[in-house]
Amino acid sequence: MKYISTRGTAPVLNFEDAILTGLATDGGLYVPESLPTFSSEQIAGWAGLDYPDLAFEIMYPFLGETISEGEFRQLLQETYAEFRHQAIAPLVQMDRNLWILELFHGPTLAFKDFALQFLGRLLDLVLERRGQKVVILGATSGDTGSAAIEGCRHCENVDIFILHPHNRVSDVQRRQMTTVVEHNVFNLAVEGNFDDCQNMVKAAFADQSFLPDGRQLVAVNSINWARIMAQIVYYFYAGLALGSPHRQVSFAVPTGNFGDIFAGYLARGMGLPIEQLVIATNCNDILHRSISANDYSKQDLIHSLTPSMDIMISSNYERLVFDLLGRDGREVASRMHAFKEGQPLQLPQAALNDARVLFSSARVDDQQTVEAIRHQFEKTGYLMDPHTAIGFEAGRAAVAGQQSPMVCLATAHPAKFSEAIEKTGLPVHAALPHHMVDLMQREEQFDVIANELPEVTEYIRRAIG
Numbered sequence: 001m002k003y004i005s006t007r008g009t010a011p012v013l014n015f016e017d018a019i020l021t022g023l024a025t026d027g028g029l030y031v032p033e034s035l036p037t038f039s040s041e042q043i044a045g046w047a048g049l050d051y052p053d054l055a056f057e058i059m060y061p062f063l064g065e066t067i068s069e070g071e072f073r074q075l076l077q078e079t080y081a082e083f084r085h086q087a088i089a090p091l092v093q094m095d096r097n098l099w100i101l102e103l104f105h106g107p108t109l110a111f112k113d114f115a116l117q118f119l120g121r122l123l124d125l126v127l128e129r130r131g132q133k134v135v136i137l138g139a140t141s142g143d144t145g146s147a148a149i150e151g152c153r154h155c156e157n158v159d160i161f162i163l164h165p166h167n168r169v170s171d172v173q174r175r176q177m178t179t180v181v182e183h184n185v186f187n188l189a190v191e192g193n194f195d196d197c198q199n200m201v202k203a204a205f206a207d208q209s210f211l212p213d214g215r216q217l218v219a220v221n222s223i224n225w226a227r228i229m230a231q232i233v234y235y236f237y238a239g240l241a242l243g244s245p246h247r248q249v250s251f252a253v254p255t256g257n258f259g260d261i262f263a264g265y266l267a268r269g270m271g272l273p274i275e276q277l278v279i280a281t282n283c284n285d286i287l288h289r290s291i292s293a294n295d296y297s298k299q300d301l302i303h304s305l306t307p308s309m310d311i312m313i314s315s316n317y318e319r320l321v322f323d324l325l326g327r328d329g330r331e332v333a334s335r336m337h338a339f340k341e342g343q344p345l346q347l348p349q350a351a352l353n354d355a356r357v358l359f360s361s362a363r364v365d366d367q368q369t370v371e372a373i374r375h376q377f378e379k380t381g382y383l384m385d386p387h388t389a390i391g392f393e394a395g396r397a398a399v400a401g402q403q404s405p406m407v408c409l410a411t412a413h414p415a416k417f418s419e420a421i422e423k424t425g426l427p428v429h430a431a432l433p434h435h436m437v438d439l440m441q442r443e444e445q446f447d448v449i450a451n452e453l454p455e456v457t458e459y460i461r462r463a464i465g
C-alpha cells in the first residue's frame, strides 16, 4: 500500500514511513493511494468475529509486507486485552432505533485508547525491526496525552514527552498522565496555555536539529494515519452487530478534529452500508458551518464543557476535502493556502452536494449538553459524559424519520468530565471505575517548565542523552 499527500507534491511513502512522519513536506496529510474494499459476502462472513480478529481483517490490507500476519494478529490481541469490557466496544440500546456504542472501556476511559494502545505497540514493532528509536512529542489539554502515554509506557524504542498547560487541566486528566511513572515517560507542565504548548510542538517538529543523530520526532495526534485506520474497525463492529451488510446503519459522532468521523467515512468507502454520518460539534462549530452553510472559516476559540472538542480548525477535514475535490492535490494546496491567509474555505457546490448525501451536522451548546445529560439520566438512569451527550443529542434528532438504526459514539466515561455532570444538578456522582479508584492518591511525577522553546528542547536532549 502506498501513501500520498493531500497536497500532491510530497514524496509517496510506504505504510511504515507514513506513520513515522508527521505532516507531509508539502504541508498535507498522508492518505492511502486507494482504499481496500470488501464485498457484502466478505463482510457478512465476519459476523460474530471478536474485536481483534475483525480488526485484523480490516487493517491488514493497509499495511506493508514487512509485518507478518501472525505478528499483526498477536499485536491486536495484546492491544485489546487492555480493555475492561469483554465486548471491547459494547452497544447499549437506548430506544427502538437508537444505540450508544461505548468506546470508553480502555485504560484511560476515552475512545482515543482504541488507536493509541495500537499505535504504541505498532511503532515499537516497526522500530525494533529497523533498529531505530524515536521521540514522541505532543501537546494536550487532556485525553490525547493520557492515552498516548498509556499506549507508549511499555515501548522499548519510544521516549514520550507530553506538554500540558500548568494548572489548566482537570485533576483527573492530569493525574492520568502524571501518575504513569516510567523511565521513558516525561510530563512537562508548561507555564502557559494550550496554544503555547501546541506552538512549541509545531516549532520543534519544524526544526529537529536539537535531537541527537538518528532520532526523529513522531506525532501522536490524529494527523497520524495509524490512528484513523484503527478507528475504522468499530464502525464495522457496530454495523455487523446490528445486521450489516444486510441492513444500513447510521452514526452520530461528537467531533473536534474530524478524525473519528473520518474513520466512519472510510468504513463506508470500504463497503459498510452507512446511510448517514452526523457531525456533532459543540459551540466551536467550524464543521457544522461548513456542511450546513458552506462556511469553513476560523473563529475565536470558546472554552466549553467539552474540552476535547474545543478546536478552531479541524485538521483531518483536509482528508475529506481531498476526496471532495476529486483528489486533486494542487487544488487542495491552493485552497488551504488561501485559508491560511484568512479566507474561508468554500467548497464548489457539486462537492458540497456530494458531502451532504452522506453527512449532516448539528451544533450543540453547553446548555443543551447539560440538558441532554440530565434528561437521559432522569428518563433512563444512563449517565453520559458531555462529549457523548453532544453526539447523542444530534443523533436523536437525526434518527427521526429514518429507518436505519442510529449509533451514537460514546467517546468518554462520565467520570472524566465531572464538571458537566455537576452542572446538571443531578444527585449523582460519576465514580471512577474500580481499577482507578486510587487515582487521587497515586504518586505524581512531572516537571514545571518555562514557556520557552529552548527550555523544552534542552530538556528533551538531556532526558534522552
Ligand SMILES: *Cc1c(COP(=O)(O)O)cnc(C)c1O
Pocket (backbone or CB within 6 Å): 110, 111, 112, 143, 144, 222, 254, 255, 256, 257, 258, 259, 260, 261, 308, 309, 387, 411, 412
Ligand atoms: C478527542 C475526543 C473527541 C473528538 O475526536 P476527533 O477525532 O478529534 O473528532 C471527542 N470526544 C472525546 C472524549 C475526545 O477525547
